[in-house]
Amino acid sequence: MPTHFPHLLSPSAPPAMSPAAAPLSQEEQKRVAAYRAVDLVQSGMVLGLGTGSTAVHALDRIADFLRRGILHDIVGIPTSKQTESIARALKIPLSDLDAHPVIDLSIDGADEVDPFLNLVKGRGGSLLREKMIEGASKKFVVIVDESKMVERLGGSGLAVPVEIIPFGWSYTLSKLKALFDLEHGFNAKLRTKVQDDGKEAPFITDNGNYIIDLYFENGIERDLGMISDSILRIVGVAEHGMFLGMATSVIVASKEGEVTVINK
Numbered sequence: 073m074p075t076h077f078p079h080l081l082s083p084s085a086p087p088a089m090s091p092a093a094a095p096l097s098q099e100e101q102k103r104v105a106a107y108r109a110v111d112l113v114q115s116g117m118v119l120g121l122g123t124g125s126t127a128v129h130a131l132d133r134i135a136d137f138l139r140r141g142i143l144h145d146i147v148g149i150p151t152s153k154q155t156e157s158i159a160r161a162l163k164i165p166l167s168d169l170d171a172h173p174v175i176d177l178s179i180d181g182a183d184e185v186d187p188f189l190n191l192v193k194g195r196g197g198s199l200l201r202e203k204m205i206e207g208a209s210k211k212f213v214v215i216v217d218e219s220k221m222v223e224r225l226g227g228s229g230l231a232v233p234v235e236i237i238p239f240g241w242s243y244t245l246s247k248l249k250a251l252f253d254l255e256h257g258f259n260a261k262l263r264t265k266v267q268d269d270g271k272e273a274p275f276i277t278d279n280g281n282y283i284i285d286l287y288f289e290n291g292i293e294r295d296l297g298m299i300s301d302s303i304l305r306i307v308g309v310a311e312h313g314m315f316l317g318m319a320t321s322v323i324v325a326s327k328e329g330e331v332t333v334i335n336k
């Protein structure tokens with residue numbers, strides 16, 4: 073558990089299961105990490121509410137603590153329409169970034185975490201609102217199962233998403249391709265989704281935008297800050313899913329039930 077980040081480890085909690093117990097499933101690992109993060113929430117906080125299958129465990133726990141009176145006076149700022157509707161159903165009081173431009177704590181999952189706590193997010197399509205809300209947060213705690221830990225962003229072979237405006241999307245795609253064309257094993261594709269009628273159409277984000285997914289065979293080998301700047305300079309790009317230097321802590325749960333808190 074993640075032995076490749078020894079310099080960043082804070083003392084580990086004791087394993088949550090006995091040596092003989094069955095390994096935790098990925099879903100259980102997500103829940104364990106999420107519950108640990110919710111222990112950091114205090115009454116009266118403005119909370120950034122993340123999106124995805126890990127963040128939903130945090131929403132459940134926050135709602136449970138509110139019901140039981142363990143927490144009170146919480147205001148949640150949802151990072152997606154999906155999170156907004158889940159949080160509403162769970163009766164978590166909600167507001168928005170305009171009313172609360174300073175957020176005490178955001179809790180969210182990630183698709184990848186590198187040894188410097190840089191992240192890839194947005195494989196579920198919510199990167200832009202997440203980046204705005206998490207960027208406005210005094211603390212940003214990332215919750216992941218151990219499969220999300222990588223040596224290099226893009227290194228899992230899965231997508232590094234870029235949100236773009238729909239107008240001229242193939243032009244923007246060609247500009248993104250030109251940035252990485254010489255990269256070994258690079259590919260970029262418009263994200264699509266199969267509709268109810270069985271036809272494939274572009275995936276549309278909460279902001280009405282498209283997503284281009286970038287794929288790197290060996291992960292991003294160049295300087296991430298320079299790559300970030302180059303992507304953001306392309307007219308038509310709204311935001312990318314690399315969250316560089318934003319996480320203040322990452323909470324990782326392992327199959328063995330061990331929880332590791334990695335602080336910036």
Ligand SMILES: O=C[C@H](O)[C@H](O)[C@H](O)COP(=O)(O)O
Binds near residue numbers: 193194199
């Ligand atoms: O767009 C999706 C978000 O960035 C998610 O936080 C990220 O994809 C991780 O999702 P999950 O917890 O479902 O793996």
